[in-house]
Amino acid sequence: MRLVQLTVPTGKRQTILETLDDRGIDYVVTDEESDRDYTAVVYFPLPAPAVEPVLDELQEAGVGEDAYTVVVDAETVVSRRFEALREEYEEGDVESDRISRQELQTEAESLTPTFGVYSTMTIISAIVATAGLLLDSPAVVVGSMVIAPLIGPALGASVGSVIDEEDLFVESVAYQFIGIIFAIGAAAVFAWSVHVTNIVPPGLELAEVDEISERLAPDLLSLAVALGAGVAGIVSIATGISVALVGVMIAAALIPPAAAAGIAIAWGQPAAAIGSTALVFVNVLSVNLAGLLTLWYLGYRPESLFELGPTEKRVRKRVVGLVVIVLVFSVFLGAITYSSYQAGNFEENAREEVILALDEEEFEQYQFLEIEVLMDEDYPIQSPERVIVTIGGPPGETAPGLASELNQRVEQHADGDVDIEIRYVNIVEE
Structure with missing residues (x-):
């Protein structure tokens, strides 16, 4: 449930209230005396699936971005009219349970921390993952996934594509590739330091450490992890469910392989880093592909109908591009899988x-x-x-x-x- 607080622009009061009455929406109006460009504030509760269509209709009535619209969670609403409204919009499937386009954009932006925090946490998670791999400790590796801040950029690129927010898309893509570089670089530097200082046994063979060897020679099953993480991440964010655990799943597809690649580089075996590096990139692309397709399936579209055609064309090109690249990487992973077979x-x-x-x-x-x-x-x-x-x-x-x-x-x-x-x-x- 949501509580919408909407400032009423001058001359739009009657139109807005008639729109809410036509929808059968309860509301409360308070007059505004601040001598600014709006005359009142209207409060009304809505089921989560109703937020987007109602706000779109109000925008068509003249409520633009110059007016404040605040959407907050509501714990309880007791009203027969609200129950009727809920029955109208909530159909019990994922499409009807999704949050509004406006909330989706806000959620995607809030999941991405500032660049300083993002880079710091990525480096720390890569170092912890490297230590876990060298210790052959699954528990430590899982701990590194918990602190990795990767879910925001991974989902933000898909959200920015389907709602035509190019700034969000570009920022998210940049964060993802910078995160990969930072993770592999931090892992390589840390692994090299513990290697030359003999903190780990000098004769340690990477092939003898299960947590490392399995990521140096990944197979096609790794794609299932990335695709599943992308779909689960989008469904979680789109339905307002906590994304914390899904963030761990996305990190599981990215951080340990990046750490394995860094270790191989530190051990002077760059050829051994090829498989894990390829796994990192194919997982990143698969998460974005799964997220993009899931968002489009859930019905998210740009705010303006005039932007629908160009956005649909752009999304189609990005999907095709991602599919082609993922297929190329899949052939490589398929060769590794066949070798294991x-x-x-x-x-x-x-x-x-x-x-x-x-x-x-x-x-x-x-x-x-x-x-x-x-x-x-x-x-x-x-x-x-x-x-x-x-x-x-x-x-x-x-x-x-x-x-x-x-x-x-x-x-x-x-x-x-x-x-x-x-x-x-x-x-x-x-």
């Missing part, structure tokens, strides 16, 4: 070959215990580099021909040379 198949085939080899009569005294496939460090598209096979057998015995047998069997499933390492575990049966 091939690695999974290789491990399964290698396991089967080892079991079959040990089933042969000359190796029947040995038992298969475990297989581990180690990937190379050619991020983001990795290939199997070494296979470690652990088998059990009688104490002090080895199988001289087993290594060559396994090497022949396993390599037929690999695209290149793969080293085979056999580890023996003594098994004593009593």
Whole structure:
């Protein structure tokens, strides 16, 4: 529910009150004696979905931006006429539950802090995420997402596009790309400092840290996170629901990959940063694409009908551009996904070959215990580099021909040379 406070311009009092009467809206009028260009202030409650059409109709009646219009939340309204008004506008779906275009713009602008606060909080969140990744701590990584101020610019670009507020669009786009640069830069500087000061073990391998390695070789499922965050963010802001948790989801799509890219740069492995950097950009673009489509679906349009055609054309161009770029990045992520799929198949085939080899009569005294496939460090598209096979057998015995047998069997499933390492575990049966 909303309470609208509207200043009545000189000569428009009767027109405004007739408009409200025609709509069946209760109102209270107080005379204004400040000797300015308006003669009264009218107060009236509205259901949230009714704010936009009513304000648009009043604007057509002559209430322009030179008059003050204040929309505030109302906790309770007790009125039969208000209940009838609510039944008229509230249909129980997302489209009818959305806030007005005017409130949407205000909400989008309020979610974006000043540049100093935005840059500071982005840098801090990137540093915390970097520490969490190096510690291999999911809890710390989640904490970095909570403080990241990314939801405002991520949603502001979509809002500015559909309601034809180019200043909001340009500012939001600039904030997003500056945020990406600051996040990756801060992560790289922090990671380099802890690396050279040996705060982390000198021999730390990025591939051995799960929180890092999974972001250096992202797959197509990452798109689902970004698209879901974009839709959820817009639905939250458009329906007046708290966006705090959705902000964490958007940060989850951006901050950890940016931190992983910074770590790879600090470790002197710029090629390893390609996958995570691509993930950051594709996530940013996907959030904007999902937000843009969702806002248009919810029915948000420019204030003036004369601006509808140009705005619709501009939105269509931006959607097409975003779709093309996201598809290009998706091909890249698809290649990484296919590489992971091939690695999974290789491990399964290698396991089967080892079991079959040990089933042969000359190796029947040995038992298969475990297989581990180690990937190379050619991020983001990795290939199997070494296979470690652990088998059990009688104490002090080895199988001289087993290594060559396994090497022949396993390599037929690999695209290149793969080293085979056999580890023996003594098994004593009593």
